Amino acid sequence: EIVLTQSPGTLSLSPGERATLSCRASQSVTSRFLTWYQQKPGQAPRLLIYGASTRATGIPDRFSGSGSGTDFTLSISRLEPEDFAVYYCQQYGSSRTFGQGTKVEIK
């Protein structure tokens, strides 16, 4: 089973700042199988990025994804108030797995 480790656990930033979130896999992941989700308190997750770098429908262009192999990154160029949430990476396979999440909180 592929284990995804996200870092940092919590990121404390101010609105307007840039956020950089990391997702590291225990073994190589084909980039087209790497997705990112956002979850706000009391809500279901929302798909942000698929194929490591393609934004899902309706996702603002301040969100971007990159990476390959075992190292993937989600970046938010300028944090808006609605972006403070928990972010999860996920890999696809016969056994799907999620990272443990990174919380982006207001500093």
Add this chain to the structure above:
Amino acid sequence: EVQLLESGGGLVEPGGSLRLSCAASGFTFSSFAMSWVRQAPGKGLEWVSSINYSGGTTYYADSVQGRFTLSRDNSKNTVDLQMNSLRAEDTAVYYCAREDNYVWGSSRPYYGMDVWGQGTTVTVSS
């Protein structure tokens, strides 16, 4: 409107059984895989199980293999998760999600889980 509506959650004693159901509407149900993802209180997301578009292939997390069974009825646009031998660690909010029915060998990306229900709560406690 594309929608998923879960039902069937509740309080059950350890060792008991529960059946969750997810009703889909607003899209061609039989074209998509479906998955269940759970979230224990204060914890992260955990994939539980997935079923392909036809119901012919199912996948399970190791933590539920042999105890949970996933099935779907494309005539009713529903997917059901039968949960047996429940344990305290199964306590969670269970989300139903529409998943890309990715075909292995394809060169396109996996499109992810793009539609989610609001979740149903399962509590396993005596």
